[in-house]
Amino acid sequence: MAGHATQQIDASTLWGGKISPFSTSYGKLMMWFFLVSDALTFGGLLVAYGFTRHDAQDAWPIGEETFNSMPFLGHGYPLLYVALMTFILIVSSVTMVLAVEAGHRLDKKGVIKWMIATIIGGFFFVGSQAWEWSHFIHGSEFGKVELADGSQAIVKGHFGELENFIVVEAGKHHKKGDVITEDLMHDYQHAVEKGNINDGIITLHDGSKAKVNKKADEHMMLIIKKDGKSHKVGDKIEGKAACDQYYEAINSGQSGRIIYGANLKQNEYGPQQYGQFFFFITGFHGFHVFSGVVINIIILLGVIAGTYHKRGHYEMVEKTGLYWHFVDLVWVFVFTFFYLI
Amino acid sequence: MERDDIIEYSLNHDAQGNVIPLHDEEAGKGIRSKILKVTLLLTIITVAEVGMGAFIKQGTSIWPIVKWSFVVMTLVKAAYIVLVFMHLGDEKKSMKYVILVPYILFILYLIFIALTEALAVGHSWFTYG
Numbered sequence: 001m002a003g004h005a006t007q008q009i010d011a012s013t014l015w016g017g018k019i020s021p022f023s024t025s026y027g028k029l030m031m032w033f034f035l036v037s038d039a040l041t042f043g044g045l046l047v048a049y050g051f052t053r054h055d056a057q058d059a060w061p062i063g064e065e066t067f068n069s070m071p072f073l074g075h076g077y078p079l080l081y082v083a084l085m086t087f088i089l090i091v092s093s094v095t096m097v098l099a100v101e102a103g104h105r106l107d108k109k110g111v112i113k114w115m116i117a118t119i120i121g122g123f124f125f126v127g128s129q130a131w132e133w134s135h136f137i138h139g140s141e142f143g144k145v146e147l148a149d150g151s152q153a154i155v156k157g158h159f160g161e162l163e164n165f166i167v168v169e170a171g172k173h174h175k176k177g178d179v180i181t182e183d184l185m186h187d188y189q190h191a192v193e194k195g196n197i198n199d200g201i202i203t204l205h206d207g208s209k210a211k212v213n214k215k216a217d218e219h220m221m222l223i224i225k226k227d228g229k230s231h232k233v234g235d236k237i238e239g240k241a242a243c244d245q246y247y248e249a250i251n252s253g254q255s256g257r258i259i260y261g262a263n264l265k266q267n268e269y270g271p272q273q274y275g276q277f278f279f280f281i282t283g284f285h286g287f288h289v290f291s292g293v294v295i296n297i298i299i300l301l302g303v304i305a306g307t308y309h310k311r312g313h314y315e316m317v318e319k320t321g322l323y324w325h326f327v328d329l330v331w332v333f334v335f336t337f338f339y340l341i
Numbered sequence: 342m343e344r345d346d347i348i349e350y351s352l353n354h355d356a357q358g359n360v361i362p363l364h365d366e367e368a369g370k371g372i373r374s375k376i377l378k379v380t381l382l383l384t385i386i387t388v389a390e391v392g393m394g395a396f397i398k399q400g401t402s403i404w405p406i407v408k409w410s411f412v413v414m415t416l417v418k419a420a421y422i423v424l425v426f427m428h429l430g431d432e433k434k435s436m437k438y439v440i441l442v443p444y445i446l447f448i449l450y451l452i453f454i455a456l457t458e459a460l461a462v463g464h465s466w467f468t469y470g
Contacts, residue, residue, distance in 0.1 A: 022436035054459035083391040104363040
C-alpha cells in the first residue's frame with residue numbers, strides 16, 4: 001500500500017543529511033513520533049483508570065448497567081449506543097483509508113468524496129458523544145438511592161409518569177388548588193435531592209406545598225452497590241420490597257439520599273473517581289476527534305484547491321489519515337476498558 | 342529556488358517528466374478489497390464484543406474468560422488498524438520496530454507497576470483503613 005517505502009528515492013527528497021531514514025519522508029516520520037507520544041498520554045490515562053479501579057473500595061459501575069439507553073427509545077439497550085458510536089468511528093476510519101488510496105492514484109475526485117464522508121462520520125461521532133455526555137450528566141429517572149440501612153443501590157425499572165402537582169398550601173406564586181403540569185420532572189428531582197418531599201407532599205421553589213400525583217412504577221429492582229447493615233454488594237431487591245425501600249428514601253425529607261446523574265463531586269453510577277475519569281478520558285478523546293475533524297476540513301480545502309495535485313502527491317492526506325486512524329485506535333481501547341470490562 | 346520543504350517523498354517521473362501515480366487502478370482494486378476485508382473483520386469483532394458484554398454478566402464463572410477475550414480482541418483490532426489502515430505493515434522493518442518496541446515495553450512496564458501498586462494500596466485500605 002505505502003509502496004513508496006521500498007522505492008528508490010531521488011536526490012531532491014533526501015533529508016538535509018543526504019539520507020532518508022527508513023526510506024520515509026520527514027513529515028510522516030514526525031507524525032508517527034507525535035502519535036507515539038500521544039499514545040503514551042492515553043496509555044497513562046487508561047492505566048491511571050485501572051489503578052483507581054483496582055484500589056477502589058466500593059463496587060465499580062458495570063458498563064452494561066450504566067450505558068443502556070438509546071435516543072428516542074429509552075432504556076433496556078445495554079451497550080448498543082456505544083457500539084453504534086464505535087461502528088461510526090470504524091466506518092469513518094475506512095473512508096479515510098479509501099481517501100488515502102485514491103490519493104495514491106492521484107484521483108482528486110475520489111479523495112474529495114471519501115474525505116467528505118470521513119468528516120461527516122467525525123461529526124456524527126462528536127454529536128453522539130454530546131448526547132452521551134448529556135445523558136450521563138442528567139442521569140436516570142430513579143437515580144441512586146441510599147437505603148435505610150446505609151447501603152447504596154442503583155435502580156432499574158420503568159419510572160411511572162408524573163401526572164401533576166395539586167397545590168395544597170399556597171406559596172408566593174401558586175394558590176391553593178392550582179394544578180401544576182409543567183416542568184414536573186425537573187422540580188420533582190430537585191425536591192428529592194434537597195429532601196423536600198414528605199409523605200407524597202412536595203415543597204416547591206416558592207414555598208408552596210403540593211400533592212404529587214404519579215403513576216405506579218413497574219418492574220422496579222434495586223441493585224446494591226455499597227454494603228450496608230443488612231444488604232451486601234450485589235444483592236438484588238425486587239417487587240414491592242424495592243418500591244417500599246426506595247420510597248422510604250424519597251419521602252424521608254432528608255437531603256442527599258438520592259443522587260441523579262453526575263458531576264465532578266458525585267455521580268449515581270459509582271465512586272466519585274469514576275465520573276471524573278469518564279469526563280476526562282472520553283472528553284480528551286472527543287477533543288481529539290474534534291481536532292481531527294477540523295484538520296480534515298483544512299486538508300479537504302487544500303485538496304479541492306488542487307494544492308496537493310500540483311505537488312504531485314497526496315502525502316498531506318496520508319498524514320492527516322494517520323492522525324484520524326490513531327483517534328479510532330484510541331477509541332478501540334477506551335471502548336474495551338471503560339465500557340466492556 | 343526550489344522549495345525542498347514541500348517535496349516530501351519520492352515522485353516517480355517518466356522520461357518526459359510526467360508524474361506517475363504510486364499505484365495504478367489495477368493495484369487499487371486489490372488494495373480496496375483488502376480494506377473491505379479488514380472492515381468486515383473489525384465489524385464482526387465489535388459485534389461479538391458487544392454481544393458478550395451485553396449478555397454475559399460480570400461475576401459469573403466464565404466472566405474471567407470473557408474479560409481476557411475482550412483484551413485479545415482489542416489487541417487484534419488495534420493490530421489491524423495500525424498495520425493496515427496506518428500502513429505501518431508496509432514500512433521498513435526498522436521503522437516498525439522504532440515505533441512499536443519502545444511503546445510496548447514502556448506500557449507493559451507501566452501496567453505491571455501500576456496494578457501491583459494499586460492492589461497493595463487497596464489491600465492496606467482494607468486491612469488498616
